[in-house]
Amino acid sequence: MAIIKHAARQTLGQLIGANNPPVEVPDDSQRQYAWGKKEVDTYWEDIQKFMRARQTGSEASAEYFIGPIVTITDDKVTSRSLLDGQQRLTTSTILIAAIRDTLGQMASTEARLMANNIQRDYIARKDGRHSSPQLFLTLSLFDRDFFKDFIQDWNETTGKAASTENPSRPSHKLIQDSYKSFQTHIKNALSAISLDGERLDWLDDLKDCLVKGLVFVEIQTPTSSDANEVFETINSRGKDLSTVDLVRNFLMEKSRDDAEKGRVNNAWQALLDRFERKEDIEKFLRHFWVSRHGDVRSHSLYTTIRSSLTSRFEDDFPRYEVRHFAAELQNASGRYIDLLMCATDCDPFNDLLEEVRALNADACYPLLLAISAKNKYEEICEIAKAVLTFYVRWTVVGRRESTLLEEKLFGLAKSVSDGLTIGSASQLIRDWTPDDETFYSDFETVPVPRSTQARYLLTKIEQHLRASEGVDDVVVADSGAVHVEHIYPQSPEQDYRIVEHSAWIHRLGNQTLLLGRKNRAASNRPFPDKAEAYESSSLLITKRTGVSRLWEDTTASWNTQGIEDRQRDLAKMALEVWPINASTDRGISWPVNLG
Known part of the structure; x- marks a missing residue:
């Protein structure tokens, strides 16, 4: 049973504020930053809804509970190791930094002063001009240096980050993307406000919503073992x-x-x-x-x-x-x-x-x-x-x-x-x-609706044909220049539509490979309009497996018997392409009629 020393309501400003013990994500207990655009945009929308509700002045909308966090604290609570809540605290700090930087780039002295106060009160502060900043939130070793460089180490004179480290991990890129998303959201919101004073008021309200309105429950535990147990319990259903x-x-x-x-x-x-x-x-x-x-x-x-x-x-x-x-x-x-x-x-x-x-x-x-x-x-x-x-x-x-x-x-x-x-x-x-009997029986009737699987099967048979005839191999499987072609079209003209269309369209006997970009309009045409493309193809599975059997010239209609016959011949080849034992006899010998 986990020991919980204390559980208390904490605002965001109390968790990462200048007058409170710093929060550090220990190297032995946490993950890297993981929030993507979906989570960041949802967070922004929630903050905006809360901000609008808070402006009504009602007591019920004064606070926004954002969830629990789990910390390991010493007896005097002089430091806090964060086990659960990193994503929310990190994202909140990124948004605070975006507010700071927006203010820092404004022309007025008041805006610059507000930016400096945000930096000193909720992100980091320095004891002297040349001292290292004291960080109020320190991430684990995977993200620590990049987060410090990109978000926390801020130059009060220029209103920009002191330096910019290039992202080297996916989590670094997510931090960068989150910051840019917040900057864009803030810019869009300010574009609807014309007066500079009102812009400052809006940014100040947004900052207050975050540091005074966002509320957590901090669960303090004495050891990492206790914290892990609480951590797993909280997250067991999420x-x-x-x-x-x-x-x-x-x-x-x-x-x-x-x-x-x-x-x-x-x-x-x-x-x-x-x-x-x-x-x-x-x-x-x-x-x-x-x-x-x-x-x-x-x-x-x-x-x-x-x-x-x-x-x-x-x-x-x-x-x-x-x-x-x-x-x-x-x-x-x-x-x-x-x-x-x-x-x-x-x-x-x-x-x-x-x-x-x-x-x-x-x-x-x-x-x-x-x-x-x-x-x-x-x-x-x-x-x-x-x-x-x-x-x-x-x-x-x-x-x-x-x-x-x-x-x-x-x-x-x-x-x-x-x-x-x-x-x-x-x-x-x-x-x-x-065995071969079963495989042949399966193959001669199988539909293959997934184009990746059809491409693979047809490609392997193509390679087998080329090897049998001593023709140079070609790259097919991963080539963007080769597509799977339905001989009888997936969307045929109404006059040429086969009864029970869905039963035949994905049969492997109705599929082949063609070089060149797929022309969907041409693909849906009757066979005579496509015959030249098949006959001139450099791919043997298209040129030499009797695709013409799928069309009946006398009636000018598609022929389902041709689909069956061609697939039966492909099945005979498949026995050699996928033998049970490649080092012994290939199994049953089947004559192939290429029509």
Whole structure:
């Protein structure tokens, strides 16, 4: 049970005011700035509504409760470490700085004096001209220097920030964007006010709304453990707190000394530098855990990690410490980025990773992460091929339950981490893969409405045709010059519309690839108007798979039998493109009629 020393109402001015203990975000317990345009604009709109209500003078509109914050305080409350509430306090300080800078750029002496007072009372103050500023809000190491440089270290003479550090992290860019958004909002509001005196009054009212009207409940706790428990309880039902933040706070709590805390911070700094978004870090964290321990759902990831690691950290033998987990996490993140970016030191493996990315086959990554931890990339090409064949035959074409595929691959990832060999893992994948008879039956009737999947399937068949004929390969899958073409149009002219249109439009036999920018008007025309484009195409899947069978010249109408026939022939090729075992017999031999 968490110990709460004190819980009290505090205005924003009391929290970050000059006559109160400074607030510092400790390096061992918080995240970087995360508010984007949506959150900042909502915050501004809320402040404007509150400002208008406050001007009515009614007692009910005198204050605006913005939420709780959690701090760790010493006995004499001479300092406060902020565990929860960073986003709100940081954003409020950014808005106060935008008000300060607007005043600082005005011509009047009164405006400049108001700006200086705001800086000294609510952002930072100096004891002398050459002394370092005393900051009323200090962020954690991830954002501290940039926030100080861009927002807090202000030159009273010029009315501008003393210097400008370039943003080096996504959180820095968000701080910069939030400031610019507030500047724009203030500028737009002032444009409707003509007199300088009234502009000063409006800015003064806005400042008062913030520092006197915004109210928090500060929950003071004696230790980081107590604060973490309160923090998790407050955020357990909200979306403001991510799994990534919770895991980092937990690791800091379990760290035995400053060296271990430093190791965690190093790992988290690497994650922030390697991944562009918090959501990407969270996906990696889940895939890392799955690669070691098997399936776990995103909503229960933190509780699972906390429960498991707590037991391991408390065991005396074998000794497993926070620093070990942090190092494993950091090392795995480098390999994970290589997998995502298709940037390993093995080109054939990178080509297979491109296929995983083209299919958005995220379920493959935990297994690939587990295998790559113990094997060289060139050694795992065969199992990567087997995984792709399994994924295509099971999910893309077979349209079977994807959660069952995940269950199999995630369980296999854990088995590999526990010592299962690549050969045994490959055999298991082949055992799970739908056989040739089943795959052929699935393929000859499957609709593929998702253009990314259709592009992938058609591209692989194109590459197979080119390899069979010894024709130079071309880049298709990621080329913006190639589009998926529906031979029978998605929006045909009414006179040429097929009965049961929706049943045929996305059949793979009705789709092909074309070079050149898609001409939607031409694409919707009858076949004779498009025949020349197909016949002159340099892509073999368009030129040599009998697309003309889809049109009946005698009746001048589209022919659904042609769609079936062409898809059946594509299915025969697919057996060779995605074989269960590439090193043995290709399976059933099917004659292909290209019409």
